[in-house]
Amino acid sequence: MMRRASYDGNPNIGVFAVANESFAFVAHDAVNEFVNNIEQALGVECIRVTVADSYVVGSLVAMNSNGAIVSGLAGERELEVIRSKTPVALLNDKLNAAGNNILVNDNGAIVNPEVDDASMKEIEDALGVECVRGTIADIVTVGSVCRATNKGVAVCPDATEDDIALIKDVLKVDNIVKTTLNHGCKFVAPGVLANSRGALVGDLTTPIEMGKLEEALDLYD
Incomplete structure (x- = not known):
């Protein structure tokens, strides 16, 4: 299933939520309509939360079905909410926006090459998966330029063949399609929330972009 939505008029919905196969963490102030759209498109339960007193949950959290990496700036009450659903590790690196710096699914993760060794461990x-340092289209914030599920990856149009080979090798997916979202934005992740069952895309996304996303994430069933 695929739907369009916005977060309080903002089409960059992936900044304000993060999802895996079972649940999603959503900005605490999200309206019910946005939450319902996520639950219906992805078939998940939504949990409202802040991270570091911020609503940009998707930028500050990376997760798969095994666990979550959360910005080291998160407070203990916020972490209690997240820990109630999944194991948590804090990213205390200077690059603490975990969602922007980690591209992950249930098979592997590609991480900003500037993240230090302790944080990589x-x-x-x-996340319970192999982690490899890398860039996509020469961009170190790999989590911001792609959206990965266990079925495929939507990647920014400037990705090279070497980038695509890295994604295939680490994330163990064959479906990788270059696309923009939200009417030409090369940073894919802010424009979409997705898992293996569905996707919610920013409401500026064109039908052509939706078609490419559908192909990338193998959502034809």
Whole structure:
């Protein structure tokens, strides 16, 4: 299933939520309509939360079905909410926007090459997958330029063949399609929330972009 939505008029919905196969963490102030759209498109339960007193949950959290990496700036009450659903590790690196710096599914993770060794070990342990440093289209914030599920990856149009080979090798997916979202935005992740069952896209996304996303994430069923 695929739907269009916005977060309080903002089409960059992926900034304000993060999802895996079972649930999603959503900005605490999200309206019911936005929450309902996520639940229906992805078939998940939504939990409202802030991270570091911020609503940009999707930028500050990376997760798969095994666990979550959360910005080291998160408060203990916020972490209690997240820990109630999944194991958590804090990213105390200076690059603490976990969602922007980690591209992950249930098979592997590609991480900003500037993340330090201690943080890499934390990430690998929490997510329970092999973690590899890399860039996509020469961009170090790999989590911001792609959206990965266990079925495929939507990647920015400037990705090289070497980038695509890296994604295939680490994330163990064959479906990788270059596209923009939200009417030409090359940073894919802010424009979509997705898992293996469905996707919610920013409401500026064109039908052509939706078609490419559908192909990338293998949502034809």
